[in-house]
Amino acid sequence: MVEAGTLTRADLADAVHRDIGVSRADAARMVESVLAHMCQALSEGENVKISGFGSFVLRDKGERVGRNPKTGVEVPIAPRRVLTFRASQMMRDRIVQAG
Template identity: 45%
Template structure:
């Protein structure tokens, strides 16, 4: 099951002891600031967590998988995430296949 925005709000209420309305405002404001930064093409680095990196992709030739028809895929921006070393180590701590 995914950890959702609602889950984050509930966790802030519990752990910090803030009222739900304040917790909602804080989470919404954080996501709004992150979104604004990324929309402006700025990378976002959260120490101990990772980096959201805005990359420009050039237009390229592709194919429609259903029809096989050749088509132009337009240039666009994408966001990639690179976890920090701290997060990678925590994720793999005690992990065995």
């Protein structure tokens, strides 16, 4: 596991290599395959739920009026689709215990 900083694809592949015992190349392909499936599902408008981890949920945000904080001028913000992540209760509990 990574001590501090950011967990990368390479870190995930290394963990798969160590924990499962497959070659580094196979581990990297497995990680890429999982991420590709997740990206494909999200791009097709599907939400992604990983039990015990959390859910990646697409939300449509309507048009709204924003304000430029520097000038105070109101500016319309176009409607858009955003991706949100909601951690599962199990993940939240683990994070609280680790902190």
